[in-house]
Amino acid sequence: MEDSLEEKLGIIIKEASVHRRALVYGFICISLLVLVAGLYFPKKYESSATIIVNQKDIIEPLMEGRAVATGLVDVAEQARELVYSRQFLTKVMKAVGWLDTPLTPIEEERIRDSLKKAIGVKNSGENLIDISYQDEDPERAKLTVDKLVEFFIEDSRIRKSEESRKAYEFVDSQVEAYHKKLVEAENRLKDFRSKNAGFQNGSDTDTNRRIAALRGQIEQTKLSISEEEIRKGSLEKQLSGEAGLTSSLTREGQYLSRIVELQNELDTLLLSYTDTHPDVIVLKHQIEDMKRAIKKERERNRAPSGGARSENEVYVDEGVRLSPLYETLRNQLSQSKTQIATLNARLRENEKLLQEEIELNKKLHESEATLAELNRDYEVNQQIYNDLLRRRENARVSMNMDISQKGLDMKVYEPAYLPIEPSGLRLLHFAIGGIILGIALPLGALVAFLELDPRIRNKRIFEKEFGLPVITSIPRWVGEEELAETRVENRKLILMLIVSVLLYVAIGLARIKGVI
Amino acid sequence: MSSGIEKALRRANPDAARRGAYAGKAIARVTGKRSKDISRRVEAQQALSRMEESSLLTPDELTARRIISTKTADSPVGNAFRELRGKIFKEFGDEGLVISVISIQADGGSSFVALNLAAAIAFDESRSALIIDCNIDRGSSIKTQLKEGIALGLSDYLESDDIAETDIILQTGIKRVRFVPAGTEFGNPAEHYNSVKFQQFIDAASSRYDNRYVILDTPPILESADTSILVELSDAVVLVVPYGKISSMQLSDALDIIGKEKIMGVVVNNEPEMRSYNKK
Secondary structure, three states, X not given: OOOOHHHHHHHXXXXXXXXHHHHHHXXXXXHHHHHHHHHHOOOEEEEEEEEEEEOOXXXXXHOOOXXXXXXXXOHHHHHHHHHOOHHHHHHHHHHHOOOOOOOOHHHHHHHXXXXXXXXXXXXXXXXXXXXXXXXXXHXXXXXXXXXXXXXXXXXXXXXXXXXXHHHHHHHHHHHHHHHHHHHHHHHHHHHHHHHOHHHOOOOHHHHHHHHHHXXXXXXXXXXXXXXXXXXXXXXXXXXXXXXXXXXXXXXXXXXXXXXXHHHHHHHHHHHHOOOOOHHHHHHHHXXXXXXXXXXXXXXXXXXXXXXXXXXOOXXXXXXXXXXXXXXXXXXXXXXXXXXXXXXXXXXXXXXXXXXXXXXXXXXXXXXXXXXXXXXXXXXXXXXXXXXXXXXXHHHHHHHHHHHOOOOOEEEEEEOOOOOOOOEOOOHHHHHHHHHXXXXXXXXXXXXXXXXXXXXXXXXXXXXXXXXXXXEEEEXXXXXXXXXXXXHHHHHHHHHHHHHHHHHHHHHHHHHHHOOO | OHHHHHHHHHHHOHHHHHHHHHHHHOOHHHHHHHHHHHHHHHHHHHHHHOOOOOOOOOHHHHHHOOOOOOOOOOOHHHHHHHHHHHHHHHHHOOOOOEEEEEEXXXXXXXXXXXXXXXXXXXXXOOOEEEEEEOOOOOOOOHHHHOOXXXXXXXXXXXXXXXXXXXXXXXXXXXXXXXXXXXXXXXXXXXXXXXXXXXXXXXXXXXXXXXXXXXXXXXXXXXHOOOHHHHHHHXXXXXXXXXXXXXXXXXXXXXHHHXXXXXXEEEEEEEEOOOHHHHOO
């Protein structure tokens, strides 16, 4: 069951009055203790300085577009890293005078540690670094901050120039590397050109034109050959027809045709006459004569020419005159055959040339691709090389600037000051805190005790939780003597409170006057 | 002295005083009952006035013994007891009754409450109170409060037939208040309380006078099993809870033992109050 605030307050007041003595004692003890602690609390003087930094990674603008810069590091983080480094702290310690007296390594380490704790580095703005330091001695606080700032700027500059020097070296090494690459590319190009000198002028269009001409010629030749073939065929046909006509003009032929005529006559006569008919006998004789004449003729023909004549050759009687047309045809045929042979030879030659030309063309294409690649290589290398050369010059300028301490934009924005008032907790704070604590702690303890104590103090619980009405509440019986004692005690307590407050004020005044 | 008592009575029982003043305007029936009541009370008063009272304590002596008197009737403590008394009268009428004053733990203040309740009841001249110390096994603080020495008491009476009732009912130095000590024999209390003799004794004691209030100062509930027997015998129970001493758990344990039926209510004892330092 939750008690209402009013009930709680009533109970707290009641209990406070019961335990008033403990509360007063608690207040006096705690407040005085806190005050004494305040007296002995070491005074801290804090000095600080602000540095404005326009820090940019030097390699970033140099490599802009050429390389990706790593992310910018927090300025204060970098500063902290530097300031808290052992080397840096030792330098500051030496400069401020901590190490004037000979110290053991442990003592030195202890001082370094306390220094580390007392130094604060923080970002107070985008490019502002706040360096602060707390010390019991205001002069030393200021001196330390001065040294911190001085060394910080100095070291930063060294770091910066180191950085730019490294950047220059890096760019320089890149320049060298690209220079080598460029030379290589150049050499490759040169080699290639010298190897493919023949193709230097033989351009693509030239060979193409030649190929086209050759193809035309081949077509032409082929056409001519087919024309010639046709002509030859027709000549041969004509020639064979002409041969039959010439054979009838031979003497033998004449005889034979005479024989045929005579035979026909004889046959006609035999139809009307017998063999004994004179006409028939005459005819028969005539036929016989003819046959003899043929025979004689044949023998005569055979004798001079001997066996030189082939079987296929048509036998031409010397006496028979050769046909002039046939002669002409034969001449023409022979001419035609010669023509065909010539044309065929030309065709082969042309085809060979065409093949060669195509080969040449292919080679030309290949070499052109290689050349383009080599050229491209060369051009890219050259471009980067030129760019790097320019950047190297930039880097050199940056480096020189840093070396002459003109490049880094870092200056003291607000110099260290001599702290007059101690920072942190002062006696006044302790005094006020002591009074508050002196009241709050015992009361808090009482409230906590009441919260935790399960015993019934709120009369409403009887009714609410147990259904028992509260008939009455009997106050504590306080006898005359007790009452008198209580009065005396109350007076005592009030007196003690007054005395303690006076003591408080006295201590405070003494502090202000500088007695304590 | 007597005028002081009258004044205290008027304060303690303002209803009675008003009754006289407004009797004429009241309804006849009520008036009849009241006049009967009054006549009965007058009789009781007459009977009580015959009570033998020797060596009465002065108000200052009573105060020193932490007992309310006419002098302290108006103090916060006195007022509280008069309030308690008034509520008992209101609830149970003018009849006498047996009231158990029970505390939950030892030193719970039941003896203080019992004694002062008796004193408050006895402010009324028509009422008397008898306190019986039922802490047979050790005796209550009433004895010390009254500055009594070792005397024969309840246990002796219950143990022995030779002792008369009148031997154990002692005067207290407070008008109309009698006291029965626990006694010297520390036997088995449960046996005694269950005995017929004890019940007869209580009956006799309560009916000895009209408007007699028998107040049993019982042992603490959580420490004695006998308390529940005494609760059985009584008409009303007043539970004394010392301020800030009893937890809810203890209270509920106690209620488990005695039950809630007869409990009239809780009397919170020893409550710290600022004004108690300033007033007498």
